[in-house]
Amino acid sequence: MAQFKLHVNGTEKIVEVSEDMPLLWVLRDHLKLVGTKYGCGIAQCGACTVHIDGVAMRSCVLPVSQIENGMKITTIEGLSQNGDHPVQQAWKELDVPQCGYCQAGQMMTASALLADNKRPSEEEIKQAMHGNICRCATYNRILDGVKLASKKM
């Protein structure tokens, strides 16, 4: 067990956990930020995607001890104040989710893509979203959602 100071969604948090604990479980079990989901634990499904300094990362394989001081962690809960990030708006407008379980990860990947590239081509969107599995197969809507969000950026 060790103490870690984390900068999550704009606030400082102190947690005492074992150093190999992946960020995913620190967020979920210790900070009670359960929007970030567990899907595979081996960086294969994207359900656990968060932003670290704006970059989409798989939190399930990121030991908390590797997060350097000052790194800014953003989870779905912190993507926007009122759930109105362009990606969230687009997701609502198009009613993207089915079960919804994968969608936080989808939105985090999509928002990181758009922060980097405001007007991605269809091919670029597909490549960027390829790492996020949706078992309900809402892929058509996710694609449309990213396109719509891109227009709102």
Add this chain to the structure above:
Amino acid sequence: MKTNRRNFIKAGTFTTGGLFLGINFLASCKADVPLPKDLSKLNFKDFNSYIRISEDGYVSIYSANPEIGQGVKTSMPMIVAEELEIPWEKVHVEQTGLNSNWYERQVAGGSQSIRQGWDGLREAGATAREMLKQAAANRWEIDVAEVEAEQGAIVNQTTKEKLHYGQLVEDAAKLEVPEKVEFKKPKEYKIIGKDVSNVDLHKIVKGEPLFGLDYYEENMLYACAIRPPAFGQKLESFDATKAKSLDGVVDVFRFGDKIAIVANDTWTSFKAQKLVEAVWTSDEKLESSEDHASVLDTLLSAKNSEVLRNDGDVDQAFKEADEVIERTYAAPFLPHNCMEPMNFFADVKEGSARLVGPIQTPKWTQGRVAELLKIEAENVTIDMTRMGGGFGRRLYGGFALEAAEISSVMKRPIQMVFTREDDMTQGTYRPASKYKISASIKDGQLTGYKLKEACINGNMYGLIPNFFPAGALKNYRVEVAKYDSNITTGAWRAPYTNFLASCEQSFFDEIALVLKKDPVQMRLDLLENVKGNTDEKIEYSAERLQDVIRLAAEKSNWGKAKEGVHQGFVAYYCHNTHVAEVAEVEMVEGLPMVKKVVCAIDCGIVINPIAAKNQAEGGVIDGVGHSMFGHFQFKDGKPSASNFDKYRLIRMTEAPKVEVYFVENELDPTGLGEPTLPPAGGAVANAIFKASGRRLFNQPFINAFVDNNPLM
């Protein structure tokens, strides 16, 4: 359901001062629930099977059926609200827990929620509406014929005076319940048929707690379990010394042939799981996929099978045939792979248990938990969370029982979680199966058709052989045989037909080729034969199937595909819904890529088009994905894959564009969670044949094109 005095709980004093009109609104609500003795004591907590109308005119509608992403938490209340004549903006939907006193079919499965709820939901809304009208008429001292319900208010047709529902609910509740109410005509619908977004949508996009894994209570511990790694094994002994020495591990103990690991958080329990050294034994056969393949072949050629349908004289037709076509198809086991792994919360106390989590069958699970803990079922409560997918896996609540057992040992509330590896390797799989289909042809006509299923643990049952093409052929036979395995199998999205449809529809494609007919025309012709068939067992409508066939052919420009684009056609009926699909395949670097699927559906009235389309698209892509990539084998009782690195699910770059078209009619609605999936595999197989010249008989199809695929 007959709404009557006895199940129409009326007025109660709401703790915050509002009033409600409570009525059972599910088709299968029990009609003989005794009213509580003292109605004035009714409150929000006591009854949850009603529409609640607050004094300011807002309405709460309770949704009793489990939500697995199929959208019932939105679409079922939409039906109530429609008949109640209340604007959707004034409706608030709440999920109820299991309440067997009030509801009978609190199940998600078989695409049946909407179909079976349709009459009861409408009756609930309409009954309340009529009573509100009567209450207003009484107030104005006029005949009820002189008032109308409009958007949450009753309007005096002569004076145009208005009273909103909140002003009337108390009076309405005192009235006799009308025996018979009229439903609206589809033309009058204001909510049904409009796009209504998912009632949990705002929470989903913000990542608020909704799912089983998000459930948390103070004082809760986290647990996972170790189960036999191979089917057929038992636990002999284990050493938990290392696991127990890990900081944060609370306990490790045996229960049955499993080992529970309880810790202060999920990760620690997962980590400790790997440190337990277990010794497994077996006195049963540890089965492998090669064994299954030969067992199924033997069953296909053996004589002792069960005949499920037998029309005319099939053997004679084959004897007289000019030509016989016979094909054998094979498909593997499939794990469900719900995105949210199995999990459940349990808090077991002396004589009672409280469970919370994602479950498709709360009632069945309640009984099983009670039996396990040797307590009364009424002392087991089950609350349902939103589910991160179900696909049939959450019909089998073994995980809830495990949670209950661990909690009862620990005497603490616990959340039991499957790792992804547990989830994939401890499944209730779609059974591996083979089909042999044969057709006899004489004088250029299809004269006989026989189909035999050989399946691990069994699959098809009585109803299925009455689907298309039953009734279209004079000589027709369906028979089944099974092999009992110790590998657990069960319902997997569109059970019974998810592979069957693919085989039959691919077989038809071959018949069309032999008969030199267009596959679309051949199906239309076959369906002509069904018309006038008086066999009441025939499940589908020839006319409705023909309509979706024509719609799919038209929308896909059937037969006029661009250079390099190859189309495959299917039409199928299952889960009470008629579907036709056209898949378009292109060959890219020697591999078939499914680029587009056009899907035409007749599911009667479409309640919520935006969600219905989502379901249909998902079903198609799921069907394409699993027929292309779903590869799952056993070696000595152990599954070949345990996570998504070795098990390939369809992803964004492989997902076809799906175009969905609904036949517009005013027929009663049927389900959509499953019916678009089974035909997809056949559409893909038929398109791949055109694209590559290769006829594929074994799923997953990708195996025919890839040698040494690292994922296979």
